[in-house]
Amino acid sequence: MAMVVQANRRNPGLGGHLATYQSAANLYEVGFNHFFRAPGDDSGGDLIYTQGHSAPGLYARAFLEGRLSEKQLKLFRQEVDGNGLSSYPHPWLMKDFWQFATVSMGLGPLMAIYHARFMKYLEHRSMAKTAGRKVWAFLGDGEMDEPESLGAISLAVREKLDNLIFVVNCNLQRLDGPVRGNGKIVQELERAFRGAGWNVIKVLWGANWDPLLASDHKGFLRQRMESAVDGDYQAYKANDGAFVRKHFFGDNPALAEMVADMSDADIWRLKRGGHDPDKVYAAYHAAVNHSGQPTVILAKTVKGYGLGPVAEGQNPTHQLKSLGEEDLRAFRDRFNIPISDDQIDKAPFYKPPPNSPEMKYLRARRKALGGSLPVRKPTADPLPAPRLNDFKPLLTGSGEREMSTTMAFVRALTTLLKQDAGPPRGADRRR
Ligand SMILES: Cc1ncc(C[n+]2csc(CCOP(=O)(O)OP(=O)(O)O)c2C)c(N)n1
Numbered sequence: 001m002a003m004v005v006q007a008n009r010r011n012p013g014l015g016g017h018l019a020t021y022q023s024a025a026n027l028y029e030v031g032f033n034h035f036f037r038a039p040g041d042d043s044g045g046d047l048i049y050t051q052g053h054s055a056p057g058l059y060a061r062a063f064l065e066g067r068l069s070e071k072q073l074k075l076f077r078q079e080v081d082g083n084g085l086s087s088y089p090h091p092w093l094m095k096d097f098w099q100f101a102t103v104s105m106g107l108g109p110l111m112a113i114y115h116a117r118f119m120k121y122l123e124h125r126s127m128a129k130t131a132g133r134k135v136w137a138f139l140g141d142g143e144m145d146e147p148e149s150l151g152a153i154s155l156a157v158r159e160k161l162d163n164l165i166f167v168v169n170c171n172l173q174r175l176d177g178p179v180r181g182n183g184k185i186v187q188e189l190e191r192a193f194r195g196a197g198w199n200v201i202k203v204l205w206g207a208n209w210d211p212l213l214a215s216d217h218k219g220f221l222r223q224r225m226e227s228a229v230d231g232d233y234q235a236y237k238a239n240d241g242a243f244v245r246k247h248f249f250g251d252n253p254a255l256a257e258m259v260a261d262m263s264d265a266d267i268w269r270l271k272r273g274g275h276d277p278d279k280v281y282a283a284y285h286a287a288v289n290h291s292g293q294p295t296v297i298l299a300k301t302v303k304g305y306g307l308g309p310v311a312e313g314q315n316p317t318h319q320l321k322s323l324g325e326e327d328l329r330a331f332r333d334r335f336n337i338p339i340s341d342d343q344i345d346k347a348p349f350y351k352p353p354p355n356s357p358e359m360k361y362l363r364a365r366r367k368a369l370g371g372s373l374p375v376r377k378p379t380a381d382p383l384p385a386p387r388l389n390d391f392k393p394l395l396t397g398s399g400e401r402e403m404s405t406t407m408a409f410v411r412a413l414t415t416l417l418k419q420d421a422g423p424p425r426g427a428d429r430r431r
């Protein structure tokens, strides 16, 4: 948050996003602390496709790990001369850091499917050991409307890609409003994925809903959860506990009775599943241990979670680039960040001391999982440039008839692959 706010105070045109990572932080952190394995000597590790515009949060984590400096954070979106941090993931701009380019929505889900499929291909032909490695793709619920996002999901089932896990951050919002105001995006995505043959896991409600659900003997609460559409859920999070009591629980006297002993603050604290680390952990654990099918996790969250009334669940939250002093204070108090009143307006970076429990934990978890992520370790040797002469038949033509573009392209590719793939499996690789 501080990185984006500082950048936009210096130059209001710089842009960046606050609300997306706020909704996804917990989804990433559970992965980083418990599941994502870094590349090591015996395995290439897991492959993580991140939502492009959640990059600020991933930079923040790398800063805590000491991989990025304060100077680099100050050059967010100012990577001229190679010293800053790129707006979005791209290995061209940060070649030791990002593995994949993702920000054009739809690229991530499509590439993740083909990536997982190619890993199986290599394993099945004994060309590389990829068994046990996972491809994780973190996606937005608005992103799922891109044709590319759903375009290849049946292939993932046909090829039994149990090395593939989609995590869809269902914050119910996209650029400037709801993904489905009068419908339910989670239910809709569940139908599409289940219909295609995926393993579907929904993470909708945090643990503090559990006692309410356990006492819901007549199913009124479940019915109410179903009947409220995404626009309603947006309105609840854009208001407060009293509003939720009146408009959600107040719909049915039995439900109003169910929460009669709870304060408005307790009602407000009833969390969505994507903000509950235990529930997210349980979903990831089930996903990595599932075999024979790809898994999609539909996690319900709040866009702008923790940013306070200016941003939490508000329609313009995606475009929010800066916060005023009051909002910064509220953010600090909400997350217990030890920054004094006279410093807070500068939106300073904060790094807990190296020996604090949180920093020890962060380091210990990444050590157990093989090192830092994201990381890109190029291992392939550069390919020699082909000789022009190798393309001679193409350049001169047969003299008998004109060649189609397709034919010329295929021949050019064949010429390239012939010299680079080499024996013994050259033919197979070329194919
Ligand atoms: C193909 C494409 N079109 C438009 C954009 C601009 N854009 C960036 S984020 C965004 C909305 C994202 O909504 P969602 O996928 O729900 O992500 P959220 O921020 O809510 O997690 C859009 C339209 C883009 N990045 N790629």
Ligand SMILES: [Mg+2]
Pocket (backbone or CB within 6 Å): 140, 141, 142, 169, 170, 171, 172, 173, 174, 179
């Ligand atoms: Mg969204």
